[in-house]
Amino acid sequence: MTSILSSLFGNHNDIHHLDSDSFEKMMKEEKNFILIDVRTLEENKSLRIPNSKHIDIYKPNFADQIEKLNRSKPYFVYCRAGRRSHSACQQMKSMGFEKVYNLKGGIISWLGKTEQG
Numbered sequence: 001m002t003s004i005l006s007s008l009f010g011n012h013n014d015i016h017h018l019d020s021d022s023f024e025k026m027m028k029e030e031k032n033f034i035l036i037d038v039r040t041l042e043e044n045k046s047l048r049i050p051n052s053k054h055i056d057i058y059k060p061n062f063a064d065q066i067e068k069l070n071r072s073k074p075y076f077v078y079c080r081a082g083r084r085s086h087s088a089c090q091q092m093k094s095m096g097f098e099k100v101y102n103l104k105g106g107i108i109s110w111l112g113k114t115e116q117g
Contacts, residue, residue, distance in 0.1 A: 015089040017104040020111040023076060026101055033074040038062075038088045039107075043080060045117045049110060057084045063091065071097045078103035078110070 018026060027033055037044050038057040048054075055065045057079070066088075069075070075097060079085040082105050089100045103110065 015086065015093060016101045017082075017086070018101055019104050020109050023101060023103045024112045027076055030074040030099070033076055034069070035076045035078075036088070037078055038084050039079050047107065047114050047116055049078065049107065050113055050115050052078070057088050062088075066092060066095060069097075071095070074099035074101065076101045076103070079106050081106040081108055
């Protein structure tokens with residue numbers, strides 16, 4: 001029943017799971033987006049997508065840090081393989097964030113620029 005209602009009226013809790021090319025394309029199209037890396041600090045330092053904000057999903061203050069963000073901005077979220085970022089996106093949607101995009105396959109599937117920190 002839920003899927004019928006969602007198809008008729010749209011599901012506002014949908015998370016957009018985008019492959020590397022689509023993720024990068026959407027970042028070019030969106031205005032004032034924020035890119036979030038939810039991996040550990042060690043993972044972030046070894047390799048990251050440039051200009052990403054680091055908010056470790058494993059830290060106890062993760063929800064507090066997310067709570068401080070502007071809910072109307074678009075957010076692009078990634079981790080290593082896509083599971084942690086999916087969880088982060090679910091949490092963000094439940095907190096009222098409007099546009100949340102998950103990098104399907106995580107940074108290991110990312111074809112764009114990276115940097116070490």
